[in-house]
Amino acid sequence: MTAEVVPTAAALVIGNEILSGKVQDTNSRDLALLLRRLGVRLEKILVIPDDRSQIAASVAHLSKCHDWVFTSGGVGPTHDDVTIEAVSDAFGVRTVTDEVTADLIRAHYGARCTDGHLRMALVPEGANLDVTESVRWPTIRMHNTFVLPGIPEVFRMKLAVVEAVIGRHRPFVSHAVYTNMDEGHLKPLLDAVVALFPDIDVGSYPTWTDARFRTKLTFDGLDERAVLDAKNAFLATLPSGEPQWMEP
Amino acid sequence: MTAEVVPTAAALVIGNEILSGKVQDTNSRDLALLLRRLGVRLEKILVIPDDRSQIAASVAHLSKCHDWVFTSGGVGPTHDDVTIEAVSDAFGVRTVTDEVTADLIRAHYGARCTDGHLRMALVPEGANLDVTESVRWPTIRMHNTFVLPGIPEVFRMKLAVVEAVIGRHRPFVSHAVYTNMDEGHLKPLLDAVVALFPDIDVGSYPTWTDARFRTKLTFDGLDERAVLDAKNAFLATLPSGEPQWMEP
Numbered sequence: 001m002t003a004e005v006v007p008t009a010a011a012l013v014i015g016n017e018i019l020s021g022k023v024q025d026t027n028s029r030d031l032a033l034l035l036r037r038l039g040v041r042l043e044k045i046l047v048i049p050d051d052r053s054q055i056a057a058s059v060a061h062l063s064k065c066h067d068w069v070f071t072s073g074g075v076g077p078t079h080d081d082v083t084i085e086a087v088s089d090a091f092g093v094r095t096v097t098d099e100v101t102a103d104l105i106r107a108h109y110g111a112r113c114t115d116g117h118l119r120m121a122l123v124p125e126g127a128n129l130d131v132t133e134s135v136r137w138p139t140i141r142m143h144n145t146f147v148l149p150g151i152p153e154v155f156r157m158k159l160a161v162v163e164a165v166i167g168r169h170r171p172f173v174s175h176a177v178y179t180n181m182d183e184g185h186l187k188p189l190l191d192a193v194v195a196l197f198p199d200i201d202v203g204s205y206p207t208w209t210d211a212r213f214r215t216k217l218t219f220d221g222l223d224e225r226a227v228l229d230a231k232n233a234f235l236a237t238l239p240s241g242e243p244q245w246m247e248p
Numbered sequence: 249m250t251a252e253v254v255p256t257a258a259a260l261v262i263g264n265e266i267l268s269g270k271v272q273d274t275n276s277r278d279l280a281l282l283l284r285r286l287g288v289r290l291e292k293i294l295v296i297p298d299d300r301s302q303i304a305a306s307v308a309h310l311s312k313c314h315d316w317v318f319t320s321g322g323v324g325p326t327h328d329d330v331t332i333e334a335v336s337d338a339f340g341v342r343t344v345t346d347e348v349t350a351d352l353i354r355a356h357y358g359a360r361c362t363d364g365h366l367r368m369a370l371v372p373e374g375a376n377l378d379v380t381e382s383v384r385w386p387t388i389r390m391h392n393t394f395v396l397p398g399i400p401e402v403f404r405m406k407l408a409v410v411e412a413v414i415g416r417h418r419p420f421v422s423h424a425v426y427t428n429m430d431e432g433h434l435k436p437l438l439d440a441v442v443a444l445f446p447d448i449d450v451g452s453y454p455t456w457t458d459a460r461f462r463t464k465l466t467f468d469g470l471d472e473r474a475v476l477d478a479k480n481a482f483l484a485t486l487p488s489g490e491p492q493w494m495e496p
Contacts, residue, residue, distance in 0.1 A: 017451055019290045020420070020468065021280030028295070032269030042267045047276070047293035076431050078452040079442050109432065116435030153456045172268070183325050184357070187364030194327045203265055204326040208401045220268065 006222065007067040007169060009035055010044040012058050014073040014083055015150055018047050027072040027148075027155045034159050039169030039222065040068065050074050055086035063090065063145050068166060073150030075140075077119035087142050088124040098123045101138050132164045141165065173224045175231045176247040178213035179238065182206065186215055189237045197230035199223070213244050254470065255315040255417060257283055258292040260306050262321040262331055263398055266295050275320040275396070275403045282407050287417030287470065288316065298322050303334035311338065311393050316414060321398030323388075325367035335390050336372040346371045349386050380412045389413065421472045423479045424495040426461040427486065430454065434463055437485045445478035447471070461492045 011031055017023040028045045035042045043066060048054050055074070062069045074083030088095040102121035109117050123129065127147075129138035139161040140147040146165075148158050179186070183206055194202050203218040219231045235243065259279055265271040276293045283290045291314060296302050303322070310317045322331030336343040350369035357365050371377065375395075377386035387409040388395040394413075396406050427434070431454055442450050451466040467479045483491065 013293075016449060016468075017453060017466070018277075019280060019293065020284055020422070021277050021290075022422070022451075022466065023453075024274065024277050026272065029266075029269050029272050032267060036268055042269075043297065045261075045267065045293075045295035049291065076452065076454065077435050078431050078438050079435070080451055112433075114432045114435070117430075117432030119435070120432075151454060151456050174268070174270070182365075184362045184365030184368075185360075187325050187327070187362070187367070190326050201264060203270075203328055204324065205265060205271075206324065206399060208399050218265070218270065220264075 007040045007166070009040050009042050009068040009070065010046065010062040010066040011042065012055070012062060012069060012071045013045065013047040013150075014050060014055055014071060015047075016049050016080070019049055025072075026152055027150065030152070030156055030159065031070055031072075031162075034163065036172045036174075037168075038163060038166060039171045040166065050080045050082055052082040052086045052089065055083055056089035059087055059090035059145055063143065067144060069145040070148055070162070071145065072148050072155055075120070075147060075149050077116045081119075083147060084122050084124065084140070087140075087145060087147055090145075091124060091126075091142050093125040093142075095122050096125045097121050098127075098129060098138065100129065104137065130161050130165050132161050135161050170222050172220055172222060173227045174218060174220045175227055177217045177219075177231065177235065178215075178244045178246065179217065179242050180214045180244055181238075181242065182214055186217070189234060190217070192237065193230055193234045196233055197226060200226055200230040202230065202234075255288045255414070257288050257290050257316040257318065258294065258310040258314040259290065260303070260310060260317060260319045261293065261295040261398075262298060262303055262319060263295075264297050264328070266321075267297055273320075274400055275398065278400070278404055278407065279318055279320075279410075282411065284420045284422075285416075286411060286414060287419045288414065298328045298330055300330040300334045300337065303331055304337035307335055307338035307393055311391065315392060317393040318396055318410070319393065320396050320403055323368070323395060323397050325364045329367075331395060332370050332372065332388070335388075335393060335395055338393075339372060339374075339390050341373040341390075343370050344373045345369050346375075346377060346386065348377065352385065378409050378413050380409050383409050418470050420468055420470060421475045422466060422468045423475055425465040425467075425479065425483065426463075426492045426494070427465065427490050428462045428492055429486075429490065430462050434465070437482060438465070440485065441478055441482045444481060445474060448474055448478040450478065450482075 011028045018025045032042050074081045124142045128141040201220040205216045219227050221227045259276045266273045280290050322329045333343050372390045376389040449468040453464045467475050469475045
């Protein structure tokens with residue numbers, strides 16, 4: 001059996017508003033859920049300020065270390081939107097106006113169109129401008145780096161383009177078991193299943209707020225048979241009355 | 249006028265459950281809001297898996313680059329809880345049992361106490377174990393690195409200890425202005441105020457879902473007078489009928 005090559009990814013969330021706590025980042029979680037479904041391993045989420053040199057350095061580094069990179073934020077027309085220029089810096093290219101996008105902007109704003117609006121047509125030179133049937137506004141991708149907007153509704157809309165471009169790999173499978181045992185008592189049982197199934201990612205999550213259970217266990221992997229075998233091996237070691245319930 | 253030295257911080261969120269999208273991280277935002285109030289600049293949030301060598305490398309790096317580091321997650325007793333050992337690795341010390349914590353654990357679990365439970369008494373050798381009047385369970389801090397639990401309710405509880413240890417600096421001041429103008433039209437007005445007030449962090453955030461306004465502008469800084477001056481300079485340039493409203 002040869003080891004399966006799983007594509008990897010990193011998310012770069014850009015915005016002072018996240019670091020100051022004004023806004024709760026939800027884009028990285030929406031991305032995480034999509035990538036899980038597509039069989040891509042999200043290895044890192046990094047949140048940094050609207051700072052051109054920091055963004056450029058992060059994109060340059062992440063795009064070398066992961067198969068896919070997704071930036072979120074900093075693509076509007078104002079002074080604090082520096083992501084496009086930073087991505088250009090990261091790949092050593094100029095920032096240029098994409099005329100197709102510029103025409104879309106002129107058509108949208110008509111006589112009210114300003115130089116400010118047209119800043120939204122700037123792209124790193126040589127970028128791919130991906131469109132799909134349902135998302136016709138171009139989505140900027142520079143090599144392996146998608147440049148996505150920070151507004152959550154628009155970010156989510158663009159995920160359809162991400163899915164179309166990177167395609168579906170073997171999706172991750174996840175099963176959950178809910179118990180009333182605490183982690184101290186679960187530890188030897190978990191150690192046993194982890195030793196038997198090294199390829200399965202076994203997670204243990206205690207709750208302090210849900211009265212229906214004490215610890216949630218998760219069994220994740222790419223091979224559904226192995227995930228089920230690990231879960232069943234664990235279930236066989238539980239005392240009577242356990243588990244409380246399972247998902248799915 | 250000498251430049252004010254603002255303490256800096258980084259958050260290291262540890263957990264496969266965040267990267268797989270099972271759980272929405274909210275700890276980093278709770279931390280961000282506290283640090284804002286305390287006058288500490290949160291410069292980076294990094295989310296990585298439950299991987300000892302990755303955690304160790306990240307802690308070693310972040311603790312050198314920032315005044316304070318806050319880890320979240322990976323401090324329970326199970327196989328996927330490797331943060332304590334990783335923090336020890338980062339600082340080149342052994343992981344040892346803290347007898348005070350071990351006694352608390354034994355008192356709590358009584359006859360049901362297992363070796364698994366006692367793993368929660370492990371600390372990096374030489375760590376500070378901070379307590380406050382209200383949070384008597386020791387909070388682990390290795391030099392400038394707080395090691396906080398991932399469970400949101402417990403994380404929030406520990407923030408009282410963080411506040412007690414790092415103290416209050418000059419808090420950040422933030423004012424917000426809500427307008428019906430779009431960013432393309434706002435850009436020249438914002439550029440003007442940014443040029444006049446380089447020390448003020450001016451943010452511009454369009455909404456796609458709130459019908460009451462089109463763009464939220466924020467004015468943040470440490471000097472309340474300068475924040476108000478920047479806001480007022482901007483307000484003076486708005487057309488009649490604007491802004492829609494302001495906060496505070």
